Amino acid sequence: MPRLSWCSRACALALLFICLPYSSALAHCFVGARFFPATLAIDDPCVADELSLPTVSWSKTGDVPPAAEWDISAELSKRITDDLGISIGDTWTQISPPGGPKMAGFADLETTLQYQLLKNDDHELAMLLGLIFDWGGTGASNSGIGTPYSQITPTFYFGKGFGDLPDDAGALRAFAVTGQVGYMFPTTSYNVALNTYNAQALVYGGSIQYSMPYLKSEIRDYQLPDFINHLIPLVEAQLTTPTANNFGNSPVTTGTVNPGVIYVSTYYQVGLEAQIPVNRASGTGVGFLGQLHLYLDDMFPHTIGQPLLGGSGAAPRQPSF
């Protein structure tokens, strides 16, 4: 498959915008009174109309000596129906080995089809199924940033808020967890050019988060400064463990643990996290990860922010208590 130009990538991203819908819209990741923000390292458990632009990370690789790596990525998520969504994203990477030539280019284009399995308002529980497809040959495979083969990762996502704990739990009810677990397998088992096996792997991660907006509106309003009331401190982890067809490669689990904070505003959120490698193979020293994330359903509620198909054009249902 030929590499895609920047223009082609931009057109692919814009294509989803062009198909404007004419139906009513509801929300990004609201489940009852709980709002799950878009986490930076893993995905949140909802289909949504959102745009992450940009996500920027800097880290040092686990090579000896380590190379500095910059990643700049964008991802657009779009609902097709209320429960079915698709996302498309790509990453530009620059790797600078000490004393060596820089390598730079796009990673493989990544698309994800997602289906909302469950949203339980009372228990603040969300479940989502996803099929991640990395399109081999669309990135800079010559420099090792992309791959000549595709990778498919069926993934299960979940989110659970603890607002359904008894009132006696007090401020603990503002906690929530999210997670995802997927199994990645390449479309070819052997890379002839590099004479290596393409491993299958378990790809998983999670987050624990504390919602100050939830504390203020559901548990107790301490009349803290407005800025504080918009924060969601969290710790994320993302890990990959080779599981099969890994002959000659390192069997070590790699990943990072990311403490950070997300500032949630009306139309956007800003997240900043440290990236701490879980071992030497995962990186060298502490990196960082930052993201600007736009809520398209709030910014453009009558156009881009609506599902492409099947939204209810009728008036919302009258709530009954």
Add this chain to the structure above:
Amino acid sequence: MRLRIATASALFLGLATTAAGAHAFLDHANPLVGSTVSAAPHEVSLSFTQNLEPSFSTVEVTGPTGARVDAGKSQISGNTMRVGLKPAGPGTYHVHWHALSVDTHTTQGSFTFQVGQ
């Protein structure tokens, strides 16, 4: 590169042909969320971050016995929703609200406050 970014930005903004709206978050309440007040209030008022659609936004209040103590239909003006309360004495009051912002985004929530304890 700059031209491409500008073109993509223009395309994005060009498609945004309607005014923005958003989810209505509870900004503050009176009595305050989780607070203790010395005497039972005559009403509960909720202020949101967005204007509300009156026909589809409601609030219910239950008193210490679990019975409803909200008196009549909630009154909605702009981003504020309020409802009168029947006398119900000291104890824990539960407030449940459901809001529809004017651009059709729905939100919901609940909280408690204490009277005389």
